[in-house]
Amino acid sequence: MRDVSIIGIGQVPVGEHWNKSLRLLGAEAVLASLADARVERPEALYAGNMLCGQLSNQQNLAALVADYAGLRGIEAIRTEAACASGAAAVRMGWMAVASGLMDVVVALGVEKMTDAPGGRTTTALAAAADAVYEGEHGISFVALNGLLMRRYMHEYGYEHDDFAGFSVNAHANAVHNPNAMFRKAISPEAYRRAKMISDPVSLLDSSGIADGAAAVVLAPTAHAQERGLPAVRVLASSVGTDSVAIHDRHETLFLSAAEISVQRALAQSGLRLTDMDFFELHDAFTIIATLSLEAAGFAPRGQGVRMAMEGAIALDGSLPISTMGGLKARGHPVGASGVYQIVEAVQQLRGEAGQSQLPHCRVGMTQSIGGSGATIVTHILGS
Amino acid sequence: MRDVSIIGIGQVPVGEHWNKSLRLLGAEAVLASLADARVERPEALYAGNMLCGQLSNQQNLAALVADYAGLRGIEAIRTEAACASGAAAVRMGWMAVASGLMDVVVALGVEKMTDAPGGRTTTALAAAADAVYEGEHGISFVALNGLLMRRYMHEYGYEHDDFAGFSVNAHANAVHNPNAMFRKAISPEAYRRAKMISDPVSLLDSSGIADGAAAVVLAPTAHAQERGLPAVRVLASSVGTDSVAIHDRHETLFLSAAEISVQRALAQSGLRLTDMDFFELHDAFTIIATLSLEAAGFAPRGQGVRMAMEGAIALDGSLPISTMGGLKARGHPVGASGVYQIVEAVQQLRGEAGQSQLPHCRVGMTQSIGGSGATIVTHILGS
Numbered sequence A, B: 001m002r003d004v005s006i007i008g009i010g011q012v013p014v015g016e017h018w019n020k021s022l023r024l025l026g027a028e029a030v031l032a033s034l035a036d037a038r039v040e041r042p043e044a045l046y047a048g049n050m051l052c053g054q055l056s057n058q059q060n061l062a063a064l065v066a067d068y069a070g071l072r073g074i075e076a077i078r079t080e081a082a083c084a085s086g087a088a089a090v091r092m093g094w095m096a097v098a099s100g101l102m103d104v105v106v107a108l109g110v111e112k113m114t115d116a117p118g119g120r121t122t123t124a125l126a127a128a129a130d131a132v133y134e135g136e137h138g139i140s141f142v143a144l145n146g147l148l149m150r151r152y153m154h155e156y157g158y159e160h161d162d163f164a165g166f167s168v169n170a171h172a173n174a175v176h177n178p179n180a181m182f183r184k185a186i187s188p189e190a191y192r193r194a195k196m197i198s199d200p201v202s203l204l205d206s207s208g209i210a211d212g213a214a215a216v217v218l219a220p221t222a223h224a225q226e227r228g229l230p231a232v233r234v235l236a237s238s239v240g241t242d243s244v245a246i247h248d249r250h251e252t253l254f255l256s257a258a259e260i261s262v263q264r265a266l267a268q269s270g271l272r273l274t275d276m277d278f279f280e281l282h283d284a285f286t287i288i289a290t291l292s293l294e295a296a297g298f299a300p301r302g303q304g305v306r307m308a309m310e311g312a313i314a315l316d317g318s319l320p321i322s323t324m325g326g327l328k329a330r331g332h333p334v335g336a337s338g339v340y341q342i343v344e345a346v347q348q349l350r351g352e353a354g355q356s357q358l359p360h361c362r363v364g365m366t367q368s369i370g371g372s373g374a375t376i377v378t379h380i381l382g383s
Helices: A022-037 A052-056 A061-068 A085-098 A120-128 A141-156 A160-174 A188-193 A221-226 A256-269 A286-296 A304-309 A326-330 A334-350 B022-037 B052-056 B061-068 B085-098 B120-128 B141-156 B160-174 B188-193 B221-226 B256-269 B286-296 B304-309 B326-330 B334-350
Strands: A004-011 A044-048 A075-080 A105-111 A196-198 A212-220 A232-241 A278-280 A363-370 A375-382 B004-015 B044-048 B075-080 B105-111 B196-198 B211-220 B232-241 B278-280 B363-370 B375-382
Touching: A004 A022, A004 A085, A004 A221, A004 A334, A022 A061, A022 A105, A022 A212, A044 A061, A044 A085, A044 A334, A052 A120, A052 B052, A052 B120, A061 A075, A061 A105, A061 B232, A075 A085, A075 B085, A075 B232, A085 A105, A085 A212, A085 A232, A085 A334, A085 A363, A085 A375, A085 B075, A085 B085, A105 A334, A120 A141, A120 B052, A141 A196, A141 A286, A160 A188, A160 A286, A160 A304, A160 A326, A212 A221, A212 A334, A232 A256, A232 A334, A232 B061, A232 B075, A256 A286, A256 A363, A256 A375, A278 A334, A286 A304, A286 A363, A326 A334, A334 A363, A334 A375, B004 B022, B004 B085, B004 B221, B004 B334, B022 B061, B022 B105, B022 B211, B044 B061, B044 B085, B044 B334, B052 B120, B061 B075, B061 B105, B075 B085, B085 B105, B085 B211, B085 B232, B085 B334, B085 B363, B085 B375, B105 B334, B120 B141, B141 B196, B141 B286, B160 B188, B160 B286, B160 B304, B160 B326, B211 B221, B211 B334, B232 B256, B232 B334, B256 B286, B256 B363, B256 B375, B278 B334, B286 B304, B286 B363, B326 B334, B334 B363, B334 B375
Parallel strands: A044 A075, A044 A105, A278 A363, B044 B075, B044 B105, B278 B363
Antiparallel strands: A004 A212, A004 A232, A075 B075, A105 A212, A232 A375, A363 A375, B004 B211, B004 B232, B105 B211, B232 B375, B363 B375
């Protein structure tokens, strides 16, 4: 298999794009990534999206976006793994290039969530849960995370305030990211006073519903070097799964799929966790950030939240996370977030992260989670 | 890249499975394919499905099916390309094995359409069209095909009766297929009298809405040979695309994406059209079968329907199609059909097609179409 690099990135600012259709959001990100890579026509487009059928009554989105990006004719397939749909598209693009089958591929994540009629988005997001054993009973996806957070607090003896560090860090890091939706720093006091959504999950524990699109161009590392392009290598790409329903897990508070995918990624790259200069994790909820840190192996069970309490996750901490705002403050256009994470990791590794730039940044990990931990996609990138 | 073979097949009879959930249909087909391949645990499951979000409020279906098939932990990603979703899953599985990344992968197609509340399935299927320029105006997917058929008849001077051969052939071939939904031969007279759905598309021009699931196990050909398994080689796997909206096409009556994907498949395999012993095409509507034969190159423009009129498509004709019933008489569980086609091609190439068996059968082509021609996936298989 061939060594693969990301040679171009593109993104639309995350926000409420009521004046842009799903297809146009996708096409804008694709075209931006192609311009960045100085490529005119890739051989394939893999497009990650979760909700196009439910919210836009549109399927076959990959072909549609390819056409609107001026790429009619190329291979185009949509990938879906709930909120990990975008990362899954990158996984497919990586396979297509690593295999030797194609030389230039675009992986896109795109989602449009904010202008659906009231309540529909919440109902649609519940499809990330088990429809028969969870969704059918009327529980929303936020409520499921509320159950997880409550259980964690009960099991390990934490207070709600202990999770504040995740939100404070994410919002602080989003201030300088022009593509983030919530570019306003928040105080621990603001976190404390935030409106409760599904106790104990408050507004500031949750990432926001948003529209957005991000894309990366993948090519063989050797080709990129020949053409003198700034290439960021994909050192590992992996997927792990677990039950969709939370009550079916072997351990309610352990993201087994994260452990599996991280172990696979480390084996593939020959790296260790201590080699990671940062970790773009899936902070859709503060409890999920906590559980990710633990399952990935960065913290022991019950100690993930301490990394936020003690500042280890800050830009100058031992393991910076959400370095440009994360899902929390960038906003979470679900099927696109996995690609935004990778775009931002490339920005860090290229030294193009502006005021969010990490010093001495060589290797980073990204991780995207579908459902409450059912499908977890991990990538390791290196400059 | 490695030579890849299909070493196992599994299918659930196409029909109305009101007593089986989407996940169970999928798991049954996966387990049947694994048993056929004498494999216990594949490394990945790629699951093609179009409508799980819209009709079952369930996303992340690949992880869900993997879990219910006892495969928790493996890589699992859903592919979607409207009615070509299943074929797209086989494409991904083929890439994963051809790349050298994995040794055993399952590709599944699964769909559940028959027990949604009245009208919802028709609305959901319209998502295969362009939501903004076609679906929004209230046109159903059948009506779009009606426009195509009317235009074809007008342009080339055919009568509705001229299309009868497609349905008569498909139904005749389904009689001996225990997995087909409509195992009853029909006469040209029955075709003539069939109820009109969307003039000129009648009930017997259309494939039926259905539930179903089919799966194939992919592995390196060399491994299969070592283990003495009956391997059917994947000689080519390709995808081509076109605009989603029909009015945007360069030629309304030419499936450009089919031409692209067939040309790619022929180049990959080094074969010619005349090498094909049969063609499992996407006869969702008789007009689509016609256009497929033309765009693939088996008939000149305006002459595809003649292959049905003259019997060339029969089991003893020059190019047998729908050899075990096709979408028309097998039934069309949309995201699953692409895999049923490949399963049946394997049955033919193994000599296990029963009374539908073609003599001297060495190489066959399958082709699955997403939307009215937007995404077209072609495979060439050989014994």
